[in-house]
Amino acid sequence: xxxxxxxxxxxxxxxxxxxxxxxxxxxxxxxxxxxxxxxxxxxxxxxxxxxxxxxxxxxxxxxxxxxxxxxxxxxxxxxxxxxxxxxxxxxxxxxxxxxxxxxxxxxxxxxxxxxxxxxxxxxxxxxxxxxxxxxxxxxxxxxxxxxxxxxxxxxxxxxxxxxxxxxxxxxxxxxxxxxxxxxxxxxxxxxxxxxxxxxxxxxxxxxxxxxxxxxxxxxxxxxxxxxxxxxxxxxxxxxxxxxxxxxxxxxxxxxxxxxxxxxxxxxxxxxxxxxxxxxxxxxxxxxxxxxxxxxxxxxxxxxxxxxxxxxxx
Amino acid sequence: xxxxxxxxxxxxxxxxxxxxxxxxxxxxxxxxxxxxxxxxxxxxxxxxxxxxxxxxxxxxxxxxxxxxxxxxxxxxxxxxxxxxxxxxxxxxxxxxxxxxxxxxxxxxxxxxxxxxxxxxxxxxxxxxxxxxxxxxxxxxxxxxxxxxxxxxxxxxxxxxxxxxxxxxxxxxxxxxxxxxxxxxxxxxxxxxxxxxxxxxxxxxxxxxxxxxxxxxxxxxxxxxxxxxxxxxxxxxxxxxxxxxxxxxxxxxxxxxxxxxxxxxxxxxxxxxxxxxxxxxxxxxxxxxxxxxxxxxxxxxxxxxxxxxxxxxxxxxxxxxxxxxxxxxxxxxxxxxxxxxxxxxxxx
Ligand SMILES: Nc1ncnc2c1ncn2[C@@H]1O[C@H](COP(=O)(O)OP(=O)(O)OP(=O)(O)O)[C@@H](O)[C@H]1O
Ligand SMILES: Nc1ncnc2c1ncn2[C@@H]1O[C@H](COP(=O)(O)OP(=O)(O)OP(=O)(O)O)[C@@H](O)[C@H]1O
Ligand SMILES: [Mg+2]
Ligand SMILES: [Mg+2]
Numbered sequence: 001x002x003x004x005x006x007x008x009x010x011x012x013x014x015x016x017x018x019x020x021x022x023x024x025x026x027x028x029x030x031x032x033x034x035x036x037x038x039x040x041x042x043x044x045x046x047x048x049x050x051x052x053x054x055x056x057x058x059x060x061x062x063x064x065x066x067x068x069x070x071x072x073x074x075x076x077x078x079x080x081x082x083x084x085x086x087x088x089x090x091x092x093x094x095x096x097x098x099x100x101x102x103x104x105x106x107x108x109x110x111x112x113x114x115x116x117x118x119x120x121x122x123x124x125x126x127x128x129x130x131x132x133x134x135x136x137x138x139x140x141x142x143x144x145x146x147x148x149x150x151x152x153x154x155x156x157x158x159x160x161x162x163x164x165x166x167x168x169x170x171x172x173x174x175x176x177x178x179x180x181x182x183x184x185x186x187x188x189x190x191x192x193x194x195x196x197x198x199x200x201x202x203x204x205x206x207x208x209x210x211x212x213x214x215x216x217x218x219x220x221x222x223x224x225x226x227x228x229x230x231x232x233x234x235x236x237x238x239x240x241x242x243x244x245x246x247x248x249x250x251x252x253x254x255x256x257x258x259x260x261x262x263x264x265x266x267x268x269x270x271x272x273x274x275x276x277x278x279x280x281x282x283x284x285x286x287x288x289x290x291x292x293x294x295x296x297x298x299x300x301x302x303x304x305x306x307x308x309x310x311x312x313x
Numbered sequence: 314x315x316x317x318x319x320x321x322x323x324x325x326x327x328x329x330x331x332x333x334x335x336x337x338x339x340x341x342x343x344x345x346x347x348x349x350x351x352x353x354x355x356x357x358x359x360x361x362x363x364x365x366x367x368x369x370x371x372x373x374x375x376x377x378x379x380x381x382x383x384x385x386x387x388x389x390x391x392x393x394x395x396x397x398x399x400x401x402x403x404x405x406x407x408x409x410x411x412x413x414x415x416x417x418x419x420x421x422x423x424x425x426x427x428x429x430x431x432x433x434x435x436x437x438x439x440x441x442x443x444x445x446x447x448x449x450x451x452x453x454x455x456x457x458x459x460x461x462x463x464x465x466x467x468x469x470x471x472x473x474x475x476x477x478x479x480x481x482x483x484x485x486x487x488x489x490x491x492x493x494x495x496x497x498x499x500x501x502x503x504x505x506x507x508x509x510x511x512x513x514x515x516x517x518x519x520x521x522x523x524x525x526x527x528x529x530x531x532x533x534x535x536x537x538x539x540x541x542x543x544x545x546x547x548x549x550x551x552x553x554x555x556x557x558x559x560x561x562x563x564x565x566x567x568x569x570x571x572x573x574x575x576x577x578x579x580x581x582x583x584x585x586x587x588x589x590x591x592x593x594x595x596x597x598x599x600x601x602x603x604x605x606x607x608x609x610x611x612x613x614x615x616x617x618x619x620x621x622x623x624x625x626x627x628x629x630x631x632x633x634x635x636x637x638x639x640x641x642x643x644x645x646x647x648x649x650x651x652x653x654x655x656x657x658x659x660x
Contacts, residue, residue: 043503044503046475046501047473048473051473097414141591144594148331154364155358155363155414155497178500183358184355184358184571186571186588187357187358189576189584211501212576213504215576217576218581251505255505258533259560259575261536261557262557263656265536
């Protein structure tokens with residue numbers, strides 16, 4: 001396999017909140033790369049640090065240890081002004097909480113083109129209006145909506161305003177934090193198709209964060225599973241779904257709702273019990289157990305996982 | 314069904330006034346809700362799921378109004394209520410709602426624990442500080458927030474998206490309502506906690522004899538919780554039936570389109586099926602079947618006259634001319650007839 005271009009590299013990332021007695025480590029020992037043109041998904045527990053990682057890449061949250069590289073250049077910590085500007089333009093984030101992230105007092109027209117306005121990325125007023133209209137249409141909204149305020153929309157409509165606002169910037173990299181959670185199945189399909197098309201035509205790269213694992217399975221090339229601020233498994237999408245190794249991944253996958261009343265009502269839930277890990281003597285490592293398939297575990301657990309892989313062959 | 318509905322909405326019309334123009338969000342929508350049942354409402358984004366159900370507890374935005382129809386509940390017509398005083402006898406006491414956008418229903422300046430205490434003391438009359446605090450912490454624990462003592466003293470912005478959502482659920486059920494409306498209650502939660510929350514609501518439901526309405530886009534959640542399902546499009550319920558009838562024997566073309574777009578049926582690298590066109594502009598008068606312009610197999614009459622409901626079974630009806638005995642014979646699409654097998658064929 002030819003060496004693929006790494007767009008984002010995350011090395012030993014740690015992010016903390018608060019200080020002193022109130023210090024709280026939200027993300028720790030996180031390592032992964034995102035290749036150019038791929039959709040890399042981050043799934044896992046609520047409160048495990050997914051948004052925090054996304055916000056660190058887009059330079060909203062400071063990192064407390066480790067580093068983040070964009071096209072080989074460090075973008076965490078103090079960086080030159082022009083690199084900062086480049087990150088602002090090229091790396092966009094679609095925010096999780098649409099209502100909280102949209103400026104209540106501004107009309108959709110302004111909200112969607114705010115980035116263009118701030119960085120003078122349009123020819124004239126006509127050009128800006130056209131760009132807004134195109135962006136709204138792409139996410140399945142009517143151009144007439146441009147003159148309305150955020151609170152005058154349904155939840156799903158607001159979410160799409162947030163998507164339009166990120167895509168209008170023609171970014172290279174997008175952190176899509178729960179971009180489809182409030183959308184009906186059909187508009188969700190439309191947005192997923194759009195994201196996929198942009199990936200093919202513009203070579204866009206995504207860090208996709210979502211709790212809907214059926215969507216994640218459909219859209220992702222690779223998936224990382226995070227639990228309490230730590231990545232516990234990382235693999236190609238289908239491999240992860242068909243051969244999960246870490247007990248948390250297994251529990252997570254067992255809980256995916258199935259849109260079929262009979263199957264759903266009879267499904268067996270696995271419960272993850274973190275106390276199964278005894279890391280007192282034999283400490284855990286981040287191991288590439290199969291090419292491209294990483295798992296967090298100690299030597300004894302890794303041996304168990306290897307046996308599991310062999311017997312599945 | 315011989316049972317009497319606990320709440321009965323008939324021909325409800327809701328309009329919003331927007332800078333001098335009228336937008337009709339709910340167009341003669343009817344719904345009977347039965348005691349103890351779990352009803353799921355699914356449907357298009359913007360079709361009126363939130364607006365319709367918010368009208369049951371007087372929570373429409375200031376520019377919105379019920380302009381037609383009746384909402385019978387407990388011997389009263391809620392559609393006639395106009396004052397906050399009237400609504401206060403219902404809201405947060407008899408009917409309570411978990412709102413879609415958790416951040417907007419939490420006060421950013423107040424500690425999370427205090428906000429739960431308010432709901433408890435308002436409705437259960439508990440006044441003692443220590444006891445209230447204990448109940449609030451228990452509630453946090455019940456909805457699966459780890460370390461509830463520490464979290465009790467934090468502000469909403471210190472919580473992750475999913476934790477905020479659980480706090481909102483805790484506030485809504487803390488008042489032990491008769492009808493609980495959950496608008497997208499689990500979208501911000503991971504599937505393990507989602508399963509826990511669904512179970513929690515289920516057990517509270519039987520413990521408190523609650524009737525529950527779920528609004529959700531996740532058809533997997535619908536399959537899990539619902540006894541009955543109502544499908545909405547452009548301000549109306551267009552199909553309603555028992556959960557099996559909707560998943561295995563749907564009849565409205567919009568319901569078909571919805572089921573066909575499921576990512577579980579998608580092929581990686583290929584586009585998922587979508588519905589061409591956009592939903593109707595609600596500022597305009599809608600003629601005929603609102604879905605007709607997006608339905609490739611629409612009948613001529615769909616563009617002329619609004620279809621009535623036709624019964625598929627005593628528990629299942631759909632608002633489509635396809636079911637009129639005079640209509641040309643229409644078959645359910647192949648993908649709908651084989652949905653069951655396809656779901657079973659997946660790894
Ligand atoms: N500004 C902040 N101050 C203090 N703690 C924070 C802050 N932002 C996040 N946290 C904490 O960091 C942890 C990770 O939060 P984050 O929002 O990244 O979770 P998440 O994985 O995105 O969860 P969800 O799926 O629920 O959105 C949580 O425990 C959260 O309470
Ligand atoms: N305050 C308001 N002013 C004007 N129009 C509004 C207002 N609130 C809602 N609407 C409109 O009413 C319609 C129904 O909105 P509603 O929020 O009920 O949709 P929904 O079915 O809940 O959608 P979603 O699944 O996206 O949450 C939408 O077209 C919306 O734009
Ligand atoms: Mg998050
Ligand atoms: Mg809604």
